[in-house]
Amino acid sequence: MDSVSTAILLLILALVCLFLTLSSRDKGQLPPGPRPLPLLGNLLQLRSQDLLTSLTKLSKEYGSVFTVYLGPRRVVVLSGYQAVKEALVDQGEEFSGRGEYPVFFNFTKGNGIAFSNGERWKVLRRYSLHILRNFGMGNRSIEQQILEEGRFLLEELQKTEGQPFSPLFMLSRSVSNIICSVIFGSRFHYDDERLLTIIRLINDNFQIMSSAWGELYNIFPSLLDWMPGPHRRMFQNFGRMKDLIARSIREHQASLDPNSPRDFIDCFLTKMAEEKKDPLSHFCMDTLLMTTHNLLFGGTETVGTTLRHAFLILMKYPKVQARVQEEIDRVVGRSRLPSLDDRAAMPYTDAVIHEVQRFADIIPMNLPHRVTRDTAFRGFLLPKGTDVITLLNTVHYDPSQFLKPQEFNPEHFLDANQSFKKSPAYMPFSAGRRLCLGEPLARMELFLFFTAILQNFTLQPLGAPEDIDLTPLSTGLGNVPRPYEMRVILR
Template sequence: MELLVTGLIIAVTAVLLVYSWGNKVKHSRLPPGPPALPFIGNSLHIDKRAPDRSLIQLSRKYGPVFTVWLGPRPAVVLCGFEAVKEALVNQADDFGARGTVPSIRKVTNGYGIASSNGHRSRQLRTFAISALRDFGNGIKTLEDFIRQEAECLVEVFKKTGESPFDPTFQLTSATANIMCAIVFGNRFDYKDPKLLTLLSMIDENMKVISSPWGQLYDLLPNLLDRLPGPHNRLFENADKIKNFLREMIQVHKDTHTEGKPQDFIDSFLIKMEEEKDNPRSEFSDENLLLSTFNIFLAGTDTTSSTMRWGLLLFLKYPEVQEKIQSEIDRVIGMERTPCIGDREKMPYTNAAIHEIQRYSNIIPLNLPHTVTRDTEFRGFLIPKGMIVIPLLASVLYDPCCWETPESFNVDHFLDERGHLKEKEAFLPFSIGNRMCIGEKVAQMQLFIFLTTLLQNFTIGSLEEPSAIDISPLSSGFSTLHRPYQLYCIPRKSARRPARE
């Protein structure tokens, strides 16, 4: 029996070695990279809690364009601003398709805005960009919704009574309500059971997909589909969220008025009716469901996470908070809620928000791309269908573009006169024809929410600023900050809670 088992192990190993060797011969003009093992590829070279850092470290040895093996699949990594820009802008047609992420593919099956390609992607992205631009052009604009939600957020913060608390739930509720307004046309009370359940599932999924379990699933999906583990919660939660969205879509189908869209779902339903006789139309129930899923989840978590990073950085660097508040007092005062028109008059605040986005590095690996044809790039040949990782972390932390890339430094975005300085390498939303479609919505939320909070409160921590740890907890799919608490002192009071 032992001989049989030993023989099977030797045979399987031999097959895997031959398979791996055959793949390497087939892809012999790929960029260089670290030696890979059969089946597991380069997984031993990559820290599961900080894959972006591992890839940046590998680029120092193998150059800005190199190959890693994600399990049995090779992927080309683009590291640094110049390489990413050259691929996604200068060769946009070659690098413009969305790469397959097994966990996302299982949830979406290629439908929706985020993971579709070709004709489907072009139709859905064009429509979504137009719908987001036109949202709220009636009596109530998107800015009105955000300002109203900012006032609700202030009231919730006031109820903490200067006691320390974790702001995750409040900030996520606020950003979720903006996405609810865009997608569903209404908001939820922060205590609404439906909202609480949704936010709980979103939070759990972001933790799972950014964890070693989530990364392991994307390396070996066929194996992990047959095994128990936390990765299964990702798909259970996704199914529950989709069921909730189906209910909301059905309500819209039953109640929406022709020609008078109130939100994204209404606009999509109208488009479905317009194109019902077009055999090439991608405006179907499945694309409606998954596009709604994409917009709601992406818009909720990334913006909330950026704001949480922002408040953490204000705790670490109270002098930044003080300078923003001085600018708020000078430009806005205390009598009205900040509006987006104030942003141009507030260069320091604007620069600080840009630096929060750069430093927090929310989506460090970017969503993967794939090449649409055999592509020559910097002397290498990348075969059609090859996964490409345009590493956003390497752009936002590129030492060729930033004076102190590893440090939080508002001066990155200020010139010698104190005016906002635009930086070409500022790419938190990526670049090219697959960049995030919600950039303007996110930027508007970040400015109005953060300035409204600092207009009303001075935030503090029971820890000394020097003791606050701003290193990431993990940086898989998303960069997660360490848990923290803050307290809020109304601006009319200077009293500080006693330290524990």
């Protein structure tokens, strides 16, 4: 054996010993789980199915709290409503860190509001919430913008004249325009190339991240950095999005009036100028780029994907669609668009929207969390820095919380008197300290767009309702609905 071969063998042996040492550390304090292999971790237990299905299957063997190795990375997995609630809500501070998510970290490097940690995250979240509220998020001023955008959407739907079309871009343009108006100061025309580029890049990345390639990259990022595949396009898309945002920021800088901010970017630029002499300031250009991207991604993809799931479900269950339309006609009529004031008088419609979110389960494994200190949890001790996966899918499909979790059933959110009933296991926006920043805006958009469309149109599938397949095209970061075309018939 030559010296090079000997050196390689010794290196491999050293890596194996290091892995075995690290994997055994704290073993007595961590939850149980399948025994990992050196470097590969629990890949053999995860390889045959998508990660969500594999982790759910392991939870049936090891319980609601268990340890698993994604390659060399150790994570603790929480399954079921009770375990997830105890962590994210009851011990929210300890579980408030953001865990490692390589497909995003490759781009953000831990910067931006969604993927930062520690003091930076607290400062960015507090400031972003303040600015977003000033620009109407969650109150009536943004409601008027959504209603106006809804009218543009209705006009586009009417132009289809009953012909088949894909709802993907139709819905995404309207949804994206709401967050764009907050970030950039104005909406885009529906054929504006900047808006179309934003939607294409975000949708393509969401699909790649939700595919097997996205999951594989999260397990072996260093290896896949050297391999060809769709994940390379994902990082090209990130770069293009960064360039697009940087261009908008330059335009804002050229016309900035600190005394009269027009939007989120103006406010952030003003804050950067105020703190430019502070070497510890969290307000810098890269943070603005990453936070803007986080807001665009979250504000475009989740609501648009939820609405696509909703329309597919309503076409499969036309009686549900008809009952929603009857409630809209009875409460609102046809002379005006539904408003948020109407929601309290529309319990069935509200229940249908909540059930769509539960059933579609858009982000089934949540973004990973991280414990911020050594944390006692259910008789175990999770060392500071331990990444935690909270399976929101097992919350939304927990039989202790929902009578028939595998079925689409609006009765899950209605009481015996057919009044709307909240559920503590409703967590489409996560829960606790890392609750989605845009939850108030997203809920407003879902109600107003959903009711406006059903007030004016009946949704029709191209085939038989019973042939509609509601199983996702792919499951990873998100549950992506299968591509479909539909018709809308003016009522």
